[in-house]
Amino acid sequence: MGVPVVTGFYRYTDIWFEWYKQCGEDGEVLKAILAHDALVSPQHPLHVDGVDGIQLYVGTLKSGETRILLSSKQVEYVRYWLHAVGLTKEPIGLPYSDCLLRLQDLRGVSPQAFKTGGELKTAVKKIEKNNKSIKKSNDPPLTFRRSSFEAVRKLWQSKIGIWCSIDVESWERDHTVVTEFGWSCIHWEDGQEVRQEGHFIVNEYQTYTNGYYVAENRKNYRWGQSEIVSKKDFTSRIKSLLSDLRHNEYVFLVFHDAKEDLDYMKSDSIKADLSGVSYTLPDGVSSKSGVFVVDTADLFGGLQGEGTRNRGLEQVCNQLQIKTEFLHNAGNDAHYTLEACKTMACGDSLDLQREKRWPSKTTPGTVKVNIDALEDEENEASDEEGVFMSALI
Known part of the structure; x- marks a missing residue:
């Protein structure tokens, strides 16, 4: 059995500052081809047709x-290009394997073009x-979530761009069978909020029902009329929606626990750009x-103090006092995801909002509210009320 090929990403700074040092006499050639101004040239071997500059990635x-x-x-x-054109006698050795970042090491990664060497250096x-700001905290993931929360508040309250929440559902027994797509968008015209939303059901998969692991609710859309479309139209309608969104200067794609939905969007069922x-x-x-991607799971984690x-969406909505159905x-999940985003973004700054939502429930010496303990208290109170009411009957 052959050795599996491991692919992933390398930090640009590792490649630029460190890789050439292990390459002996070939180091100068390598450094020259990786120079900021060289990378953005249309003649560079990494140039991608249609991209102005160099396409790298941000993870x-x-x-x-x-x-x-x-x-x-x-x-x-x-x-291999350096070797093929005769600039090195042999292919240069790979960077140290410890430098390789695999997809599972990243929260997310996306292509990013840099037009000039100066733009790349500034970035x-x-x-x-x-x-450095994130590293200074004792809990970097929580610091990231808290900063994301405040950034979203600032952007939303400035009424910038269009905010579109997206949810994808699949068959519980085979997640490559994508059965539904829901979306809900908010933008502003003359300072007034405008909302549009929709729900697509794949016609060919209507008999692929859930109900064993998750609820089967595809016919219970509450915010309009579901559209039953063919697999082909399903893909084209989603691509058209995303294309239309890109006509806006700022687009915020809102997800709840984004990774799964983004994986669906990239899958062969949708192939979204x-x-x-x-x-x-x-x-x-x-x-x-x-x-830009906004994740309401991150926003709520920042608000509640978990890094x-x-x-889950249901628990988040319950804690934010958003009533949910089906x-x-x-389509419903997309609607409630955007409602959760809106509710948090329209509120006070993070710490003030946390205290207003859960008065005196923040654990001393922390910024965390113990949601599990809080819900246990609420359930106990509900049980006691039920016993009391039964005694009165």
Whole structure:
């Protein structure tokens, strides 16, 4: 049996500052081809047709820190291109394996183009500065969530861009069978909120019902009329929606626990164009426009004071006093996800909002509310009330 090929990403700073040092006499050639200004040239071997400059990647680590990355394929291609054109006698050795980041090491990763060498250098410095702030905390993931919470509040309350929550449902016995897609969008016209939403059901999979592991609610959409479409139209309608969204200067794709839905979006069932999607939110309207991911699981984690645990949508809505019906319908879940985002984003700053939502429930010396203990108390109170009412009957 052959040795499996491991692919992933390398930190740009590791490649630029360290790789050439292990390459002996070939180090100078390698450093020249990786120079900022060289990378953005249309003649560079890593140039991608249709991209102005160099297409690299931006990845978010589990700690919340971000990194500019090169894919392992790009690194491999540089090695073999230098050898193929005779600039090195043999292919340069790979960077140390410890430098490789696999997809499971990252919260998310997306392509990012840099038009000039100066733009790339500036981005490296800005990311390093942000990462230092995160590292200073005793709980970097929580620091990331708290900063994301405040960034979302600022952006939402400035009524910037269009916010579109997305949910995808699949057959519980085979998750490659995507059965539903739901979306809910909010933007502002003349300062007034405008909302549009919808729900698609795949016609060919109507007999692929859930109900054993999760509720079967695809026919219980509560915010309009479900549309039953063919598999082909299902894909094209989603792609058309995303294309229309990109006409806006700022697009915020809102998910609850984003990774699963993003995996569905990238799957063969949808093949959505997610190029250029960023997991790092802009500072404000003066920042570079684009498409950004907002995760309500992160927002709630920041509000409640948990750095890594993701609470389910139903539990989050319950704690935010959002009444839900027929969850696990993609359209309903998209609606409630955007409601959760809106509720948190429209409120006070994080610590004030936490205290208002859960008065005197923050654990002393921390910024955490013990939701599990709180819900146990609520359940006990509900049980006692039930016993009392039964005694009166």
